[in-house]
Amino acid sequence: MTSPFEPHDVTWNRVSPRLVTAMLVPAAVWLGVPAVVGVVLSLTVSPWFWFLAGVPAVLLLWTVLLVPRQVRAIGYAERDDDLLIRKGVMFRSLVVVPYGRMQYVDVEAGPLDRRLGLAKVQLHTASVGTDAQIPGLPPDEAARLRDRLASRGEARLAGL
Amino acid sequence: MSTPDQGTPPEPAADDLEWRRVHPVTPLVRGWAVVGAALLILGQQSLEGGPRGGLLTLLTGEYWWTLLVALAAVALVGWGYSVLAWRMTTYAIGEETVHLRRGILFRQQRHARLDRLQSVDIRQPLVARFFGLCELTLETAGGTDSGIAIGFLKGSDADELRAELLARAAGLKVARPASGQVGAGAVPAEPGPLPEGTQDAVPAADAVPHPVAGTPAPVSLEAPQVPVLTVPLGRMIASVVRSGAMITLLVWALAVLGVVIGTGEFAVMSASLPAVLGAGGYLFNRITGEFDFRVAISPDGVRLRHGLLETRSQTIPPGRVQAVRLVQSVLWRGRDWWRVQVNVAGYGGDNEDKNSVLLPVGTRDEALTVLSLVLPDLGVDEPRRVLDAGLDGDSRTPSAYVTAPRRTRILDPVAWRRNGFTVTGRALLLRRGRMVKILDVVPHERTQSLGLSQGPWQRRLGVASFQVHSTEGPVHPEAPHLDADDAARLMAEQARRARTARAAAGPERWMERQGE
Numbered sequence: 001m002t003s004p005f006e007p008h009d010v011t012w013n014r015v016s017p018r019l020v021t022a023m024l025v026p027a028a029v030w031l032g033v034p035a036v037v038g039v040v041l042s043l044t045v046s047p048w049f050w051f052l053a054g055v056p057a058v059l060l061l062w063t064v065l066l067v068p069r070q071v072r073a074i075g076y077a078e079r080d081d082d083l084l085i086r087k088g089v090m091f092r093s094l095v096v097v098p099y100g101r102m103q104y105v106d107v108e109a110g111p112l113d114r115r116l117g118l119a120k121v122q123l124h125t126a127s128v129g130t131d132a133q134i135p136g137l138p139p140d141e142a143a144r145l146r147d148r149l150a151s152r153g154e155a156r157l158a159g160l
Numbered sequence: 161m162s163t164p165d166q167g168t169p170p171e172p173a174a175d176d177l178e179w180r181r182v183h184p185v186t187p188l189v190r191g192w193a194v195v196g197a198a199l200l201i202l203g204q205q206s207l208e209g210g211p212r213g214g215l216l217t218l219l220t221g222e223y224w225w226t227l228l229v230a231l232a233a234v235a236l237v238g239w240g241y242s243v244l245a246w247r248m249t250t251y252a253i254g255e256e257t258v259h260l261r262r263g264i265l266f267r268q269q270r271h272a273r274l275d276r277l278q279s280v281d282i283r284q285p286l287v288a289r290f291f292g293l294c295e296l297t298l299e300t301a302g303g304t305d306s307g308i309a310i311g312f313l314k315g316s317d318a319d320e321l322r323a324e325l326l327a328r329a330a331g332l333k334v335a336r337p338a339s340g341q342v343g344a345g346a347v348p349a350e351p352g353p354l355p356e357g358t359q360d361a362v363p364a365a366d367a368v369p370h371p372v373a374g375t376p377a378p379v380s381l382e383a384p385q386v387p388v389l390t391v392p393l394g395r396m397i398a399s400v401v402r403s404g405a406m407i408t409l410l411v412w413a414l415a416v417l418g419v420v421i422g423t424g425e426f427a428v429m430s431a432s433l434p435a436v437l438g439a440g441g442y443l444f445n446r447i448t449g450e451f452d453f454r455v456a457i458s459p460d461g462v463r464l465r466h467g468l469l470e471t472r473s474q475t476i477p478p479g480r481v482q483a484v485r486l487v488q489s490v491l492w493r494g495r496d497w498w499r500v501q502v503n504v505a506g507y508g509g510d511n512e513d514k515n516s517v518l519l520p521v522g523t524r525d526e527a528l529t530v531l532s533l534v535l536p537d538l539g540v541d542e543p544r545r546v547l548d549a550g551l552d553g554d555s556r557t558p559s560a561y562v563t564a565p566r567r568t569r570i571l572d573p574v575a576w577r578r579n580g581f582t583v584t585g586r587a588l589l590l591r592r593g594r595m596v597k598i599l600d601v602v603p604h605e606r607t608q609s610l611g612l613s614q615g616p617w618q619r620r621l622g623v624a625s626f627q628v629h630s631t632e633g634p635v636h637p638e639a640p641h642l643d644a645d646d647a648a649r650l651m652a653e654q655a656r657r658a659r660t661a662r663a664a665a666g667p668e669r670w671m672e673r674q675g676e
Contacts, residue, residue, distance in 0.1 A: 003644065003648075004612055004614070004624050004644045004645070004647045004648035004651065005612065005614070005624075007648065007651075081655075081659050082655055082659075090615070090616050091613065091614070091615050091616070092613065092614045093611060093612065093613040093614075094611065094612040094613075094651070095609060095610070095611045095612075096609060096610040096611075096655050097609040098607075098655065098658060098659060098662075100659075100662060101607075101608050101609060125608040125609050125629065126301060126505055126608055126631050127608035127609060127629035127630055127631050127632070128508075128631075128632050129608075129609075129611070129627070129629035129630070129636070130608060130609045130611075130629045131611070132609065
């Protein structure tokens with residue numbers, strides 16, 4: 001059975017592998033700090049604190065294993081009339097956004113993203129349900145995509 | 161679409177615009193909200209006063225008059241602010257735009273393009289009704305709070321303004337109405353500091369001397385409307401009695417009663433009061449909001465009129481409906497009643513419950529009639545058969561619907577037979593639900609984007625769920641658990657169909673299509 005997430009006429013563009021770092025650093029801070037605190041407390045105060053250390057540690061391990069696969073699963077493709085974005089390993093999703101439906105395009109980059117040379121492109125339609133964001137693009141590619149989307153959107157602009 | 165601006169905004173082409181003020185009684189009506197809020201807080205305090213007696217002791221005590229003074233102070237502040245706000249609020253209708261200036265400290269100037277107009281509503285809250293005033297709201301699809309609310313206006317002025325806006329949005333050329341004919345009278349382009357005490361005199365002086373003399377008989381812009389149906393009060397109430405909220409309320413009340421009798425503890429009763437009040441409030445709002453619901457059709461689109469305490473008169477121009485939902489809860493099945501909801505850009509958000517109902521309750525024929533008002537052509541030979549199959553058919557009834565495969569019964573044991581979709585020449589129809597039956601209709605040209613999702617269980621079974629992303633509103637069209645091949649094909653074909661339908665769609669200015 002063919003997967004509905006692999007349309008046959010589409011070649012996927014991958015996002016930068018540096019996105020793994022960008023996603024793991026916050027996770028390491030949020031989960032690593034409680035884990036370390038838990039370990040220290042369990043050694044000094046009471047062995048019960050191993051539970052406090054264990055839960056974030058397991059979550060962190062899971063994240064470290066999952067994130068590289070998640071990043072590899074993100075893909076986008078520009079077709080003649082629409083943009084395709086797919087993501088997810090366990091829970092997969094695919095979004096088709098027609099260029100004529102785009103209301104505006106956001107390019108965002110946080111401090112960590114900038115240091116790693118990454119940017120996020122987000123497309124907005126008139127629907128709040130459209131979850132069309134491409135994280136982990138090199139800034140040049142993000143700018144190129146933004147301009148390309150804007151010009152294509154203009155050419156095919158429709159009302160609502 | 162809107163340009164919130166601080167300080168002194170640049171005012172392009174302000175010269176040829178005729179700035180008007182809203183009705184001078186507006187501050188009185190707006191101020192009431194402040195007094196009402198104060199009274200509500202006081203009432204709550206007196207209820208929750210508890211052991212100290214709270215407000216009740218104060219009221220019966222020596223210093224009861226302090227309360228009145230405090231209330232008067234609150235009212236004065238409220239009304240004073242409203243008067244200032246009124247002074248700073250002006251609006252103007254341009255050739256293709258509507259302008260609104262408002263705000264005291266933070267000045268805001270908003271321009272809305274009329275060709276992007278999504279709906280025009282006239283709202284009349286209870287207090288405003290005593291003065292015969294209305295508020296006119298324009299939605300322009302810029303997201304939450306992007307509408308322009310012009311209020312309050314005299315009832316007849318609001319009607320005229322609505323007719324003018326709709327005519328302009330429709331692409332009809334409208335002669336500029338003479339000054340003083342619409343609105344509370346013209347004001348100078350720059351709302352300069354008026355001498356104290358003359359605020360009331362300005363509109364009055366302008367309106368009184370030449371109400372009929374100077375102006376020629378106004379051409380009626382109002383598009384003629386034809387009544388389609390009204391919802392009888394009895395059915396309205398019966399439908400609420402048979403609604404899920406009412407059943408929940410009853411079951412809850414019985415359970416609490418049982419506990420009280422069983423344990424002899426009356427504390428349970430008071431503890432459950434907030435939940436009962438919440439459900440009761442919802443039911444009350446629903447009955448008063450959808451009271452005396454009338455549907456009519458005009459060349460400017462569908463007209464809805466409803467409400468008991470606050471009346472609303474909505475106009476949705478052609479082609480502004482993004483998606484339609486027909487829904488039937490389990491207790492309505494005996495009577496074959498259906499509720500029709502719509503997504504209209506700008507309607508979503510806070511007022512979704514009040515705005516987005518096209519028909520609160522109606523028979524199947526009425527529901528389908530209302531559907532045909534907003535989507536006149538489904539692009540299929542026998543629309544009734546397709547719609548009937550969508551309303552209560554399932555995979556056992558022969559129909560054009562592509563249904564979810566039998567293996568998905570483990571994912572959706574109750575309604576798996578219902579999940580399905582069909583495509584007509586003009587729209588995509590998605591049906592689902594067995595206890596609460598739902599049929600969503602999305603015109604191809606209104607598709608925003610498409611989504612496909614698949615969880616681990618779905619992947620094992622080789623199925624995927626399909627969503628159509630529509631504008632914010634009560635309708636979220638989706639077809640759960642379709643066969644993977646069906647889903648992939650639907651995704652590819654629907655993207656193509658949406659594209660061709662958009663290219664062929666009518667103009668935003670709906671009256672221009674005859675001219676072409």
